[in-house]
Amino acid sequence: MAKVLVVTSGKGGVGKTTTTAALGAALAQMGEKVVVVDFDVGLRNLDLVLGAERRVVFDFINVVQGIANLSQALIRDKRLENLWLLPASQTRDKDALTEEGVGKIITELRNKFDWIICDSPAGIERGAMLSMRYADEAVIVTNPEVSSVRDSDRIIGMLDSKTVKAEKGEPVQKHLLITRFDTARAARGEMLSIEDVLDILATPLLGIIPESQDVLRASNVGAPVTLNDATCAPSRAYIDAARRLMGETVPMIVPAAKKGLMDRLLGRRAA
């Protein structure tokens, strides 16, 4: 059965788009049929991170408005035949995205894909609300930093009240993904630790992505980090996270302080 997964955070710049691309590519490589959907109307970037920016002809809102059909707007990844992108509109006004229109497209996508990964815009406005509206599961991307943790808490509250599932009394399954984690700084008490963030947000941990140059390098060349270099530390963490989304039990690895190698087991399991 198809799963709708929203990648959200409240705060901007924490790694939602990077995470959407990385998890999407990792799931596609595992044989799942995946579509990543950009909800950031006016500020689309998922196309750029995936290296598909020159192939966008039609977008989400064109489909909502009936100007194009879904198959015309979907862009198939050139490297992974199981990965597709539905780009956001770059120019039209944000009100063009309606709850009904989004619902119709999500229903259509559910018939074609195993995973529908919705890349939420920052903030708590319309686009962010609509990106989580039909979600079955959510990845909350959080940096170990006070403003990000606070915004994540707010978003968790919304996932529990403003989604279709929540309104039916069925909770959206939530996963916390800690990104840009610097083990050395956390060890020196300069950065909130994994335990701090988990205690405060009380949400099961999906993975810990270390702060790394590899993420920037991948976005520079327009490739999901998991595809650009599957062996680098952030990629390994993302691939493990994708396996946990698939229901596998994978030991949680805390990125090591030196050279980005991972060697220490935390022993904490994802839910």
Added chain:
Amino acid sequence: MMGLRLFGSRAAPAPVPASAPIARERLQILLAHERGLRGQPDLLDLLRSEILAVVSRHVAFDPEKLNIRMERGHDVSMLEIDIEVPNVAERLSAAVA
């Protein structure tokens, strides 16, 4: 002396106190508060707007001379509204005379 201190061997710099525990404590206090407010209509806000509506129906008060203070506590919250009401009775009697 100054020169000696500048060029002489210095003691190791004092370690920077860890700031993460402070971040953790601030977040815990803030989020306990924000979670409490979530979902329910804000009683304090409601009281404030209804009280002001009632008062403004009877007297025209200067918004500049309005002082509102709200304090939200764990068990008890406080709403303090200080309105300077023009002395209507005096003005009325003055008009009659």
